[in-house]
Structures are given as structure tokens and as C-alpha cells.
Amino acid sequence: xxxxxxxxxxxxxxIDVSRDSPLNGAGIAPDPAWFEQSVVEPPFACHVxxxxxxxxAASESKTNSWTDWAGYTVADIYTSVEQEYDALxxxxxxxxxxxxxxxxxxxxxxxxxxxxxxxxxxxxxxxDRAARAVLCAGDGNIITQGxxxxxxxxxxxxxxxxxxxxxxxxxxxxxxxxxEDVSGTIAGLSLAGPSAAKVLTSAGMEKPEALSKGQAxxxxxxxxxxxxxxxxxxxxxxxxxWSDPSDASVLWRRLLDVGHRQGVxxxxxxxxxxARLENGVALEGVDYLSTFTALDSADSRTPxxxxxxxxxxxxxxxxxGQKALSVIAEKGSARVLVGxxxxxxxxxxxxxxxxxxxxxxxxxxHAWSQSLQCVVALAVIDASALGAxxxxxVETGSGARRxxxxxxxxxxxxx
Amino acid sequence: MSExxxxxxxxxxxxxxxxxxxxxxxxxxxxxxVVLDAAELVxxxxxxxxxxxxxxxxxxxxxxxxxPRRIEKDLKLSKxxxxxxxxxMATVALDRDGKHITLSSGRKNDQLTIAAHVTRDxxxxxxxxxxxxxxxxxxxxxxxGPMPEMGxxxxxxxxxxxxxxxxxLGPADLRTFLQLMPSSIxxxxxxxxxxxxxxxxxxxxxxxxxHTGPHTPGTAxxxxxxxxxxxxxxxxxxxxxxTGALTEALATSAEAAGVRIRLESPVIQIIIEDGRTRxxxxxxxxxxxxxxxxxxADPKTTCLGLVGARHFExxxxxxxxxxxxxxxxxxxxxxxxxxxxxxxxxxxxxxxRLLIAPDMGTVERSFTAAxxxxxxxxxxxxxVIPSYHDPRLAPxxxxxxxxVLPNMPYAVDGGWEAQRDTLMKRVxxxxxxxxxxxxxxxxxxxxxxxxxxEDSYGVSGxxxxxxxxxxxxxxxxxxxxxxxxxxxxxxxxxxxxxGSHPGxxxxxxxxxxxxxxxxxxxxxx
Numbered sequence: 001x002x003x004x005x006x007x008x009x010x011x012x013x014x015i016d017v018s019r020d021s022p023l024n025g026a027g028i029a030p031d032p033a034w035f036e037q038s039v040v041e042p043p044f045a046c047h048v049x050x051x052x053x054x055x056x057a058a059s060e061s062k063t064n065s066w067t068d069w070a071g072y073t074v075a076d077i078y079t080s081v082e083q084e085y086d087a088l089x090x091x092x093x094x095x096x097x098x099x100x101x102x103x104x105x106x107x108x109x110x111x112x113x114x115x116x117x118x119x120x121x122x123x124x125x126x127x128d129r130a131a132r133a134v135l136c137a138g139d140g141n142i143i144t145q146g147x148x149x150x151x152x153x154x155x156x157x158x159x160x161x162x163x164x165x166x167x168x169x170x171x172x173x174x175x176x177x178x179x180e181d182v183s184g185t186i187a188g189l190s191l192a193g194p195s196a197a198k199v200l201t202s203a204g205m206e207k208p209e210a211l212s213k214g215q216a217x218x219x220x221x222x223x224x225x226x227x228x229x230x231x232x233x234x235x236x237x238x239x240x241x242w243s244d245p246s247d248a249s250v251l252w253r254r255l256l257d258v259g260h261r262q263g264v265x266x267x268x269x270x271x272x273x274x275a276r277l278e279n280g281v282a283l284e285g286v287d288y289l290s291t292f293t294a295l296d297s298a299d300s301r302t303p304x305x306x307x308x309x310x311x312x313x314x315x316x317x318x319x320x321g322q323k324a325l326s327v328i329a330e331k332g333s334a335r336v337l338v339g340x341x342x343x344x345x346x347x348x349x350x351x352x353x354x355x356x357x358x359x360x361x362x363x364x365x366h367a368w369s370q371s372l373q374c375v376v377a378l379a380v381i382d383a384s385a386l387g388a389x390x391x392x393x394v395e396t397g398s399g400a401r402r403x404x405x406x407x408x409x410x411x412x413x414x415x
Numbered sequence: 416m417s418e419x420x421x422x423x424x425x426x427x428x429x430x431x432x433x434x435x436x437x438x439x440x441x442x443x444x445x446x447x448x449v450v451l452d453a454a455e456l457v458x459x460x461x462x463x464x465x466x467x468x469x470x471x472x473x474x475x476x477x478x479x480x481x482x483p484r485r486i487e488k489d490l491k492l493s494k495x496x497x498x499x500x501x502x503x504m505a506t507v508a509l510d511r512d513g514k515h516i517t518l519s520s521g522r523k524n525d526q527l528t529i530a531a532h533v534t535r536d537x538x539x540x541x542x543x544x545x546x547x548x549x550x551x552x553x554x555x556x557x558x559x560g561p562m563p564e565m566g567x568x569x570x571x572x573x574x575x576x577x578x579x580x581x582x583x584l585g586p587a588d589l590r591t592f593l594q595l596m597p598s599s600i601x602x603x604x605x606x607x608x609x610x611x612x613x614x615x616x617x618x619x620x621x622x623x624x625x626h627t628g629p630h631t632p633g634t635a636x637x638x639x640x641x642x643x644x645x646x647x648x649x650x651x652x653x654x655x656x657x658t659g660a661l662t663e664a665l666a667t668s669a670e671a672a673g674v675r676i677r678l679e680s681p682v683i684q685i686i687i688e689d690g691r692t693r694x695x696x697x698x699x700x701x702x703x704x705x706x707x708x709x710x711x712a713d714p715k716t717t718c719l720g721l722v723g724a725r726h727f728e729x730x731x732x733x734x735x736x737x738x739x740x741x742x743x744x745x746x747x748x749x750x751x752x753x754x755x756x757x758x759x760x761x762x763x764x765x766x767x768r769l770l771i772a773p774d775m776g777t778v779e780r781s782f783t784a785a786x787x788x789x790x791x792x793x794x795x796x797x798x799v800i801p802s803y804h805d806p807r808l809a810p811x812x813x814x815x816x817x818x819v820l821p822n823m824p825y826a827v828d829g830g831w832e833a834q835r836d837t838l839m840k841r842v843x844x845x846x847x848x849x850x851x852x853x854x855x856x857x858x859x860x861x862x863x864x865x866x867x868x869e870d871s872y873g874v875s876g877x878x879x880x881x882x883x884x885x886x887x888x889x890x891x892x893x894x895x896x897x898x899x900x901x902x903x904x905x906x907x908x909x910x911x912x913x914g915s916h917p918g919x920x921x922x923x924x925x926x927x928x929x930x931x932x933x934x935x936x937x938x939x940x
Contacts, residue, residue, distance in 0.1 A: 113725075116728075171729040
């Protein structure tokens with residue numbers, strides 16, 4: 001009996017949920033949205049982000065080879081490594097650097113805030129100037145690094161490789177300062193190579209070569225306001241152009257068009273990586289990990305480990321990491337980053353760094369440098385082994401050892 | 416600038432018991448010291464005041480349980496007017512039917528009174544109490560001095576002593592101790608006892624003033640820690656003249672040693688120059704200068720308010736900001752026409768520390784209510800009748816009653832203005848269940864809510880202990896990780912309040928240890 005009753009209810013009409021249904025009292029009609037099926041999202045859904053230049057990059061790409069940069073999809077190789085490298089080092093290369101994280105720091109106490117946040121003071125930085133910025137955690141290890149632009153007296157832009165808004169907000173406690181993540185509102189283009197200045201001139205900028213290193217200026221390129229800075233990490237003559245995302249595509253197109261005669265070519269992430277290695281720049285996430293990402297603290301580095309001691313000013317009022325860094329400065333680094341040059345034409349994968357029989361470190365990144373005709377590599381080794389008399393060698397994938405020599409960074413020098 | 420500034424060897428902020436103990440020790444070491452306090456009277460949370468004319472009571476803290484004999488002797492407090500009304504109060508778990516459990520230091524009797532409820536609990540108590548004493552001994556060395564700095568090398572002596580003590584416990588006791596550490600007091604008591612009343616009373620003891628309930632993990636350790644702190648003292652009691660008499664004796668002793676106590680002098684800023692304290696500034700602009708500053712204000716107020724977050728590295732400021740200070744204690748003080756009649760009460764009970772917590776469920780419900788911002792229907796409480804041992808607090812034959820009410824929300828639904836009377840009514844209704852004639856005897860009464868305690872004593876969050884005393888905020892983590900050595904992260908700043916190790920309660924130990932640390936540190940400079 002009860003069973004049948006149950007059946008009846010089940011097979012009966014579906015419940016009327018409409019506004020006029022007698023089930024609903026006066027005035028309490030259910031919102032139809034309650035009954036709509038929500039879009040089910042897999043728990044670890046991967047959101048692919050694209051930069052404002054994605055479609056332009058796609059139209060330039062002959063290889064359809066993409067890579068991930070901080071969650072953004074960017075072109076890895078447009079045509080071929082050789083062609084792009086050739087363009088970058090002998091003419092000019094244009095690349096998309098929009099995935100960089102940008103923070104706007106503004107307010108009455110921006111300067112004291114940044115003084116406490118960064119390893120050196122910013123008060124002396126002039127407007128429209130950029131300086132390298134290193135953020136350290138309480139243990140003295142690097143959180144991230146990048147460039148700090150002074151846009152106005154009380155307005156700065158911090159451009160870094162990874163996102164740390166939480167840390168910035170924690171650091172802002174007690175300061176009359178505003179910190180905003182403006183990454184999405186600024187597109188970035190990098191124009192590098194011997195002809196970069198000429199390309200900019202053709203694009204409508206007056207005297208780009210007059211811009212000194214670290215200097216920046218607002219210019220109009222084809223009617224678009226663009227903030228051009230003489231910054232970058234690829235070495236040589238290089239500019240970074242910061243614009244509104246909606247202008248970015250036009251700007252990109254314009255630079256390729258007017259620079260056609262100078263031979264400007266789009267350059268993908270692969271060649272950018274080779275170039276920064278030649279320039280001897282250690283990259284977060286590759287050569288070392290942000291102390292907030294490192295599972296093992298041995299993977300994170302202090303500024304001293306990366307020979308960035310010059311960017312740390314210990315003798316001043318408190319800043320993040322000061323206590324730990326003072327101790328480290330006195331004791332010296334335990335593990336340091338060094339440049340290695342190998343005479344290894346085939347560029348075989350390389351692992352441990354050894355002196356004699358002793359393993360003293362690990363190669364972190366390496367690449368074949370066409371300009372230097374050798375393999376350049378960055379490795380982290382024990383500081384105590386630096387003066388080793390036996391010379392250094394690296395293990396290749398097959399277990400064989402090849403001699404290497406320590407090299408000064410940057411590997412590639414520009415006149 | 417500094418011409419008309421006032422110069423001392425040390426500045427102490429706050430004239431509460433810890434501030435005064437610090438000042439006393441500094442003066443004893445030959446320093447010229449000034450103590451600055453915003454209030455009109457010394458004492459901080461240990462102050463005696465009138466409920467109504469002629470009825471005096473310890474306004475906030477009403478018991479002294481962990482004040483060491485050492486400090487009393489060092490600062491010659493008895494010479495300066497300190498004498499104890501009682502030092503061995505019994506703890507009485509009140510029973511509605513008059514079958515109270517009276518715990519005093521006589522172990523045999525304790526066992527009997529517990530066994531009168533549930534026979535098996537008598538033996539259980541014997542074992543439980545013995546084990547507790549062992550744990551207290553184990554913890555003792557940690558409370559006898561400053562904690563070693565986290566990350567630095569633990570002094571070999573302390574490490575060895577702890578290792579030895581753990582070893583000496585033996586495998587069985589060690590296991591139960593390790594099991595106890597993360598346990599809730601409810602779990603611990605359920606493992607040991609059957610009787611509701613004993614469990615209610617002990618769970619109230621473990622959670623009193625900590626914004627935790629019997630089922631909160633870590634509360635078993637709170638009971639051990641509370642007992643360990645009490646072991647540093649001279650027994651549960653209060654001085655003649657209430658807890659205010661203790662701080663007055665401290666003040667007199669300090670002044671006799673040359674300390675200047677300047678009241679009605681609210682400090683608004685600790686001046687930092689080149690990463691070091693230079694002095695303090697008062698609200699009216701007066702500047703006091705000294706090579707170092709001791710603050711007995713709570714760590715948040717001191718570091719983030721008076722010094723400013725910018726003078727700390729961001730992680731330190733974040734740690735400070737995250738100190739949990741949920742003040743959930745209220746205080747009711749009553750002036751009574753005569754002694755209320757409790758069934759089966761003898762001299763010992765009237766002069767004891769009375770606990771109203773019929774079972775753990777009631778204690779837990781009061782905590783749950785506080786969490787939700789509600790007033791509990793059945794308040795639990797710790798009450799004493801100070802005039803019983805110290806008749807001068809009230810006119811002849813009359814009495815005062817001092818009641819600590821835990822688990823009262825800082826921000827109550829409907830606001831405290833609207834809820835005061837409800838709470839007062841519930842407190843008196845609850846009391847009537849034990850002493851039916853109490854409502855006829857009340858002449859006057861006062862209620863201090865957590866926000867009022869915050870206002871009166873300047874403790875952010877209104878927390879009596881200047882920060883929850885749970886395992887994550889004790890020992891090396893008090894007041895914050897990396898700051899357990901009383902040094903406030905800024906050179907020349909020392910934290911000497913209850914927010915520092917070993918914590919709250921009228922012990923004076925943070926004040927003493929901070930002064931010793933400051934003297935040792937500043938000497939080497």
C-alpha cells in the first residue's frame with residue numbers, strides 16, 4: 001500500500017514551481033534561477049589566459065608552438081629558433097611580455113612603504129626612472145624581483161615575475177598607501193636588438209637612443225600613448241613598451257610594419273630564454289624558486305647568492321628581511337649562482353657540477369649560444385668549492401663528465 | 416628638542432602589576448625609572464574600588480594564584496603594606512542539591528568529597544591529581560625564566576633538563592602526557608571521571624577566560640599550564656584590601672626605590688629613531704626620553720599602535736596582527752546585606768573559590784553561545800566572597816561578592832546596552848539556584864562587559880590575559896613566534912605585560928623576566 005503511494009507521487013506531474021503555482025503563497029514566487037543547472041566545473045579546471053597580443057601572435061606563428069608563462073599562453077617559437085635569434089641579436093626582435101605582474105603603488109607614504117618592502121631605498125629614484133627591485137621575505141630569501149618605475153612623486157609601478165599581492169598588502173599595514181594589481185590593464189612589449197632604436201624612430205618616437213639605461217618616457221606612437229622604458233633582461237639595446245591593452249595589437253602591428261625594413265621579427269619565449277641566459281640573468285622559477293613557492297628552502301636564494309648584494313642596503317631603517325640578511329652578509333652565502341661555459345657542441349643535457357670526484361652543485365639552466373659558440377649555463381654550487389684547484393666538470397645525461405670553466409656574467413657583452 | 420624633555424634610564428608603560436614589578440626590579444638595579452599610565456589610579460586590572468560607598472571589591476581580577484614568593488621578597492612587599500587575607504582557598508564545585516565538591520590541598524579529603532558523588536571517581540581523582548602534579552613539575556623549568564628564542568640554539572642546560580624530565584616520567588606517563596597535549600579537556604576528563612559535577616568544575620577551570628570550550632582541542636594542556644603557573648605562586652588567595660592592595664604595595668615599594676609613577680599620562684607613541692627606541696610621547700605632547708622602553712600594554716597595542724607596524728619587518732607585523740585576543744570575560748560585583756545561604760556550607764566553603772558549572776555540557780553551551788554572539792541561558796561562573804576573609808571590605812555583617820563570567824561575547828547580539836539587564840537577571844537567577852536568598856540581599860551591583868574592560872584597562876579585545884592562552888600562543892609562541900624573549904623586535908623595546916611569557920594571571924613573572932632581560936641586554940650594549 002505504502003509502496004503504491006510512493007509510486008504515485010513519483011510518477012505524478014512534476015512540481016509546478018511557476019509564479020502562479022498554488023504551491024506558492026502570495027508574493028513568494030521562487031526565483032527561476034534556483035532551478036537552473038549550474039555549470040559544473042572540474043575541481044582543478046585549468047584556465048588558459050591569453051594576453052592582449054594573443055591573436056597577433058597566433059597570426060605570426062608558423063609553428064603553432066606555445067608555452068606557458070605565469071598562466072598565460074605565449075608563443076614559444078614563431079618561425080625557428082635560429083631565425084628569431086638571428087633577428088634579435090643582429091637586427092631587432094619584438095616579443096610579448098604582458099604576463100609580467102604589475103602593481104601600482106600610490107599614496108602619501110609610498111616611499112616609506114617601498115623602502116620597507118624592497119632591499120634598498122627608493123627615495124633617490126627620479127620620476128620616469130626605473131630601478132631593479134628585490135623583495136625578500138623574513139628569512140632573507142627572495143620572494144620575487146623585477147623593476148620599479150617611478151611614475152610620479154607618489155606613484156610607482158612595480159613590475160615583477162610572480163604575483164604576491166598578499167605579501168604587498170601585509171607589508172602595507174600601517175602605511176598610508178594603496179596597492180593595486182594592474183596587470184590586466186597594461187600590455188607589455190619588448191623590442192630588443194641593435195636596430196631597436198631605429199625601429200622606434202620609424203614608428204614615430206623622437207631620439208629613442210637618447211634614452212639612458214633605466215630611463216622611461218611617455219611618447220605618442222601613431223596616436224597611442226605608450227610608456228617607453230630602456231629596460232629589459234636580454235642585454236644590448238632594448239626597450240620595453242607599456243600601453244593600454246586595447247592599443248597593444250595596433251602597436252605590435254605598427255612596429256612590425258615600420259620595422260620591416262630593419263628586419264624586425266617576432267621573438268618567442270624560447271629565444272628570449274637563450275638571450276637572458278647569455279645576459280647572465282637568473283630567472284625565478286628556473287634558476288631559483290620564490291621562497292613562497294619553494295617546497296625545500298634549499299631551492300630559494302638570497303640576493304647574495306645571486307650576486308645581487310649591490311641591491312641590498314643594510315645600513316638603514318627596517319626592511320623586510322633585514323635581520324636575516326645582516327646575518328647572511330656577515331656569514332657569507334652557502335650556495336651561490338655561477339656562470340659556466342662548456343665546450344660542448346651538441347648541447348647534451350647536463351646535471352651535477354663536480355670538482356674532482358665531489359658533487360658540488362647543480363646546473364639550473366643552459367643553452368647553446370650562437371654568438372659565443374659554446375654552451376652557457378647557470379649553476380648553483382657550494383660557495384666553499386669556489387676556489388677549488390681541481391677545476392670543474394659537469395655530468396652529462398650519459399654520465400660522462402665534461403670539463404667546464406667558470407665564466408663571468410653576463411656571458412655575452414655588448415659594446 | 417630634548418632640552419625640556421624628561422630623561423630617565425628606563426620608561427615603563429602601564430602601572431599594572433607587571434609594569435610595577437618591572438619598574439621595581441629596574442629600580443633595584445639602580446636605574447632611574449618612570450612609570451606612565453593613562454588611568455587615575457595604579458593597578459591596571461588589579462585594582463580595588465567601591466561598588467557603592469563602603470563596599471569595596473577587586474574590580475577586575477579577584478584572585479592571586481601565581482604571585483611568587485620570590486618577587487614579594489625581592490621587592491619587600493610586606494614592608495610596603497602587603498599582607499594576605501588568605502592563601503589557601505578551597506575550590507568548591509557547587510551542587511544544586513548541596514552535595515558540593517570541596518577541593519583543598521588535603522588530598523585525602525578531596526578524594527572523599529569526590530567519591531561521595533561517584534565512588535569510582537575518588538580513586539580516579541587520586542591518579543589524575545598525581546599525574547597532573549608530575550606534568551606540572553615537567554613544565555616548571557619552562558616557566559622559571561625567559562623562553563629561548565625560536566630558531567636560535569636552545570640552551571643546552573634547558574634542553575638537557577627537559578629531556579631528563581621527560582625520561583624520568585617513564586613510558587606510561589610520557590604516553591599519557593603526549594596524548595594529553597592536543598586533547599580537549601572534555602576528552603581528558605571523560606577518560607578519567609564519571610561524575611558530571613567534577614567534570615564540569617575542572618573543565619571550567621581549564622577554559623576560564625580563554626575563549627575555549629571543554630571540547631576545544633588543546634584545553635587539556637591549558638589545565639596543566641594553569642596549574643604550573645599556580646605552582647609558581649603561593650597558593651590561591653588574595654591580599655587584605657583586594658587585588659588592588661597588591662598593586663598598591665608594588666607601587667609603594669617602587670616609589671620607595673625611587674621610581675616615579677606618573678598617572679593620567681596616556682602614551683600615544685613610542686618614538687623610534689634609527690631603528691631604536693628613543694622615548695615616548697604623551698597625548699599632551701610631553702616627551703620622555705630613555706635608552707629603553709618597557710611596555711606592559713598588550714603586544715598589539717604596543718607594537719602596532721604605539722610603535723607602528725612600519726618599524727617591524729612585515730612578517731613580524733603580520734604575526735602581531737594575528738595574535739588572537741578574543742576577550743570573552745565579564746565581571747559582576749555585588750554588594751550584599753548579609754552572607755547568602757548556601758546549603759551545607761561550612762567556613763571552608765564560604766571562604767573558597769566557588770565554581771558554578773554543573774556539567775561540561777553547560778560550559779560548552781556557554782562557549783557556543785559566546786561564539787555566536789549570544790548570551791548563554793545558563794551562565795557558568797567563578798565567584799568569591801572576598802569580605803569573608805577580609806571583613807573590612809564591607810560594613811559589619813555585610814559582604815561583597817565578586818563573580819567572573821567567562822564566555823561572554825565581546826560583541827553581543829543586540830548590543831551590550833540592551834543586554835546588560837538580561838545578563839544580570841540570568842546571573843542572579845543562576846545564583847538563586849544555589850543560594851535562594853541572594854536576591855533579597857543584594858544592595859548594589861555592577862557589571863563590566865568585555866568592551867568596558869577594554870576601555871578601562873586598554874587591552875585590545877578586552878582580553879584579560881592580553882592574548883588567548885592556548886598552546887599556539889604560549890611558551891615560545893608568546894606573544895608571537897620569534898618574540899618570546901621579551902624583546903619587541905625593535906632595539907630598546909621590551910614587552911613586559913601578560914601578553915609575554917609565561918602569560919596572564921597576577922603572577923608578575925612577565926614583568927620580572929622582561930626587566931631581567933632588559934638589564935642583561937642593555938648592559939652588554
